[in-house]
Amino acid sequence: MVRDEDAVREVNARFYRALEAYDAEAMAELWAHESWVACVHPGWEIVRGWSAVEASWAAIFASASRLRVSTDELEVRVSGDCAWVICIEQIATRVEESFYRSRAQATNIFVRRDSGWLLVHHHASPMSEAAFPDATSTVQ
Amino acid sequence: MVRDEDAVREVNARFYRALEAYDAEAMAELWAHESWVACVHPGWEIVRGWSAVEASWAAIFASASRLRVSTDELEVRVSGDCAWVICIEQIATRVEESFYRSRAQATNIFVRRDSGWLLVHHHASPMSEAAFPDATSTVQ
Numbered sequence: 001m002v003r004d005e006d007a008v009r010e011v012n013a014r015f016y017r018a019l020e021a022y023d024a025e026a027m028a029e030l031w032a033h034e035s036w037v038a039c040v041h042p043g044w045e046i047v048r049g050w051s052a053v054e055a056s057w058a059a060i061f062a063s064a065s066r067l068r069v070s071t072d073e074l075e076v077r078v079s080g081d082c083a084w085v086i087c088i089e090q091i092a093t094r095v096e097e098s099f100y101r102s103r104a105q106a107t108n109i110f111v112r113r114d115s116g117w118l119l120v121h122h123h124a125s126p127m128s129e130a131a132f133p134d135a136t137s138t139v140q
Numbered sequence: 141m142v143r144d145e146d147a148v149r150e151v152n153a154r155f156y157r158a159l160e161a162y163d164a165e166a167m168a169e170l171w172a173h174e175s176w177v178a179c180v181h182p183g184w185e186i187v188r189g190w191s192a193v194e195a196s197w198a199a200i201f202a203s204a205s206r207l208r209v210s211t212d213e214l215e216v217r218v219s220g221d222c223a224w225v226i227c228i229e230q231i232a233t234r235v236e237e238s239f240y241r242s243r244a245q246a247t248n249i250f251v252r253r254d255s256g257w258l259l260v261h262h263h264a265s266p267m268s269e270a271a272f273p274d275a276t277s278t279v280q
Contacts, residue, residue, distance in 0.1 A: 036217060038226055040245050043268060046226065048215075075188075077176060077260070079251050082222030084261065086178055086186065105180055107247050107263045111219050120217070121224065123247045125265025128183065 004078040008110055011117045012076070012085045015108065016069050022061040028054060032111065032118040040123040042091075042104045068092040071106075081112035089124060103127040144218040148250055151257045152216070152225045155248065156209050162201040168194060172251060172258040180263040182231075182244045208232040211246075221252035229264060243267040 002010075011030065018026035031037060033050040040046045047056045074087035089104040109121035142150075151170065158166035171177060173190040180186045187196045214227035229244040249261035 036215065038215070040247075040265070045267070046213075046228075046245055073186075075176065075178070079222040080220040082219040084249055086261070088186075105186055105263070105265070107180075107249075107261065109224055109247075109249070121226070121247065123245070123263055123265070125180070125245070125263070127185070 004083065004112075005076045008076050008078060008083040008085065008117050009074070011110060011119070012071075012074075012087075012108055015119060015122075016071060016089075020067055020069055022066070024054075024058060024061055027057050030119050032113070032120045034120070037120045038123075039121070040125065042102070042124045042126045064095065066094045068094075083110045083112070083117060084108060085110070088127070144223065144252075145216045148216050148218060148223040148225065148257050149214070151250060151259070152211075152214075152227075152248055155259060155262075156211060156229075160207055160209055162206070164194075164198060164201055167197050170259050172253070172260045174260070177260045178263075179261070180265065182242070182264045182266045204235065206234040208234075223250045223252070223257060224248060225250070228267070 014026070015030050018030060031050060031053065035049045037050050037053055038046055038048045039053045039056060041056060041060070047053050068091070070090045071087040072090055074085060076085050077083060085108040087106050089106050091102045091104060093100045093102065104124040105127050106122065106124040108119060110117040111120050154166070155170050158170060171190060171193065175189045177190050177193055178186055178188045179193045179196060181196060181200070187193050208231070210230045211227040212230055214225060216225050217223060225248040227246050229246050231242045231244060233240045233242065244264040245267050246262065246264040248259060250257040251260050
């Protein structure tokens with residue numbers, strides 16, 4: 001039997017794989033399709049409701065940029081049929097031939113359904129560049 | 141009997157009252173005193189564990205500034221013994237004779253204990269000034 005924490009950790013990892021792959025279908029499978037789910041992309045206003053959240057991912061996936069995201073300092077908490085993950089997103093954005101690095105602080109909330117754990121809230125906020133000296137460097 | 145949503149809404153309101161009052165004791169009563177609670181103040185690196193979270197509030201309360209915080213677009217979700225609140229914090233910071241306005245997007249997570257709902261995670265991130273033209277204006 002998979003421990004709850006491990007199951008949540010795996011769903012959280014699938015979320016970042018779907019993000020990197022710009023895979024709208026995989027992203028849709030991860031979320032609860034409810035009017036009350038919400039999503040804060042780094043630097044965006046909050047997006048509320050699955051339809052709007054889905055559209056926001058579509059807008060990101062339609063852009064010419066590509067993302068690589070690894071997670072640091074990841075912590076999983078489970079409380080009954082609810083769970084949340086706290087982590088730092090290390091983001092590399094490729095635009096044409098250049099890469100830009102940034103960091104975001106993420107809070108991801110999941111609820112347990114018969115089908116497994118579903119994402120209901122994603123809040124990612126840009127982190128200060130001060131603690132990340134290479135943030136503005138271009139690596140190629 | 142108080143509905144769960146109303147009980148969570150009230151604890152969330154107490155959190156902002158404690159913040160405005162710079163009341164360390166009231167703040168301490170609101171949080172679970174656990175090693176795994178976490179707090180992201182707007183623009184700060186994440187703070188983990190009650191001792192560090194308590195120290196972060198002490199640092200804020202020790203400053204010469206004073207805060208007024210009202211909440212907008214507040215939404216409460218309860219899932220079993222876990223709950224979360226999403227809201228926009230409208231913040232007025234007073235430094236000497238000047239007020240500065242800012243906004244933050246907040247995610248607050250609570251768990252239910254015998255004593256009531258306790259805060260276990262606060263994530264507040266600065267919002268773009270673009271949607272808030274008065275953000276940099278100085279009133280008073």
